Structure formats: C-alpha cells, structure tokens
Amino acid sequence: MSAALLRLIGAAVVAVAISSAAKAADDAVAAFYKGKTVTVLIGSSPGGGYDLYGRVISRYLGQHIPGGPTVTPSNMPGAGSHTAAAHIYNLAPKDGTIIGALQSVVAFEPFLAGRNFNYDPTKFIYLGSANDDVYACIARTDAPVQKFEDLMTTELLLGGVQSSSPADNPIFINNVLNTKFKIITGYPGTREIGLAIDRNEVQGACGVAWPSISVTNPGWFDTGKMRVLVQTHATGHPDLNKQGVPKISDFAKTPEQRTMLDLYFSQTAFGRPYLVSPEVPADRVVALRKAFEATINDPKLQEDVKKMGIEANHVPGEKLQEMVKKLYASPADLTAKMKAATVPKG
Secondary structure (H helix, E strand, O other): HHHHHHHHHHHHHHHHHHHHHHHHHHHHHHHHHOOOEEEEEEEOOOOOOOHHHHHHHHHHHHOOOOOOOOOEEEOOHHHHHHHHHHHHHOOOOOOOOOOEOOOHHHHHHHHHHHOOOOOOOOOOOEEOOOOOEEEEEEOOOOOOOHHHHHOOOEEEEEEEOOOHHHHHHHHHHHHHHOOOEEEEOOOEEEEHHHHHHHHHHHHOOEEEEEEEHHHOOOOOOOOOOOEEEEOOOOOOHHHHHHHOOEEEEHOOOOHHHHHHHHHHHHHHOOEEEEOOOOOOHHHHHHHHHHHHHHHHOOHHHHHHHHOOOOOOOOOHHHHHHHHHHHHOOHHHHHHHHHHHHHOOOO
C-alpha cells in the first residue's frame, strides 16, 4: 500500500472520528436542553433598545439551540447592566440556561473605573453581539448647543444612567476634549431619558444607539425635534454619514487624544453583547455560539428587525473575547490616563 494511500486513509479516519465526536457533542447538548427553559436576562428596563433586541432574539433563539428549549426574556435592570452581570457571574445557574443580554459597559467599565464590580469581564464567555452599534450624542433643536463645536463653550444638560454609556460616554468626552456636557444621572434607562427629553427636563443624551433611539422615540428626528451632534464610532452609520454628522475622532487635537477616543469607543463593537457564565461546559458554549449566529442571520428575525426599523448583524463571540483580552492588556501609562478620564470633573 502506497504512502499516499495510507495518508488518505488516515485523513478519512480522522475526519470520521471528528464527525463522530461532533455528533456526540451535539447529541449531549440536545439531551441537556430538551424540555428546559433558557432565560435571556436583559440587563436594562423594559421599552428601551436593549429590551427590544433581547425580546426579538428570544423569539427565535430556541429554534437554533439543539434540543429546542423554550427561551424566555426577563428584565433585570440596575447600574447599567452591572446588576445582571454580577448575578450571572455569582448567583445564576452556570449550566447554560441563563444568557445575559447586557450593555457593553459590562466588559469595559471595570477596566476603566478601577473598582470592583463583583465579576471579571475577561472570564465571561461571550456568545456574540447582536450588532456593532453606532452610538451618538443627540440634542433638542431648541437647545443652546446647535453643533458639537458649541460644546467647547456652551453647556448641554443630558439625561444619564449611572454606570452606563449615557453617563460614562459624555464624562469621558468632557475629560478628553474639554467639552461642557452636564449629566443628570438617576434615570433607570434610555426610555426614561427619552421621556425626560420630551418633557424638556433635559436637553439631550449622549451614548445612545442609532437607529434604535429613533425607533423607540418615533418622530424625534423626522419632525426636526432632535438633531445628532456627533457619532462615537470609528466609521459611523451610513445614514448619519450621508447627513454629514461628524465622528468623535474628528475633534481630537493630538495623537494621544485620538488613541484614547479610539480605544474607549472600540466598545461599540460590543453593541449588544450576549454572554454566559465562565463555568458553562465547552460543548454547550459551542452550540450556543452557533445558535446565536444562526438566530441573528435567521431571515425571519431579519424581516422582523427591518419592520422595527432597527439593525441586527452578527459579531462573533470569539472576536469579543479577543477584544476584552487585548483591552485588559493595555500599557499601564495609557490605562492610567484612560481611567482618569472616566472620573467626572469637579
């Protein structure tokens, strides 16, 4: 028997073994999930963008998980998803029946804030993100700030959520670019900030996702009530780019400012991260990552989100895992400056 034939036979044996092992793993996962309920724990209040995504994904996710479990969404708002993150890390079942639908600050704020959040973002297992969100700063058209440059001299009153992007993003921008955002925290979510804007209690918000903010607050932008001041994203959203809305890096005056802004707002790739606890068995992680990707790409889900006026595009869990690892390995001097920029002035 020739060496070439032996190699072919060997390769075939290996392929069969791999296929058999994969099937056995799929069968084990299906046996585990059959008849069970999987909870998608949404780390924000009902009615906002994260809730909107969490509920539409829950509608289809069970169809793609082996064993076809029932998938139920449930809200656990508090501290910008940190409450839900700590619950998943410390208290919730660690078997893959609890999936967190959390805000991106869960991965980034422990690095930047330098305090204990009762969980380690580098140890979570990321299933993927529902999209690479484009975040923006918006203002009422009757506010004294008409364009982003005005913020260098004029104050803009914002609604914020403690330990969440609507508070953290404008604080960081203030410290890096010396803008004059004034943030009123205490709102539980973006839905409540929207109501405050409607009542003119505050003049705008920063760290809100486009286009979901326009969907959850119909009439804001097409009637001219609100304007977008700046996009906090490396490439921006096509619709906003067509309108000439600038990107935050356009206002960097030094290479260091640009590096800090780029690193901080790289978290937008996390958009809407979905994750499980570190202890979930590897075969279930593989199955859940595949199911999450299949759910985002499901034609019926895509049809639904299109009707809602929002977008869903899959960001792989492996990519998120690598980004978190890279972030927490940043040089000490840059890390110190980044952390300092997250502290409110005064």
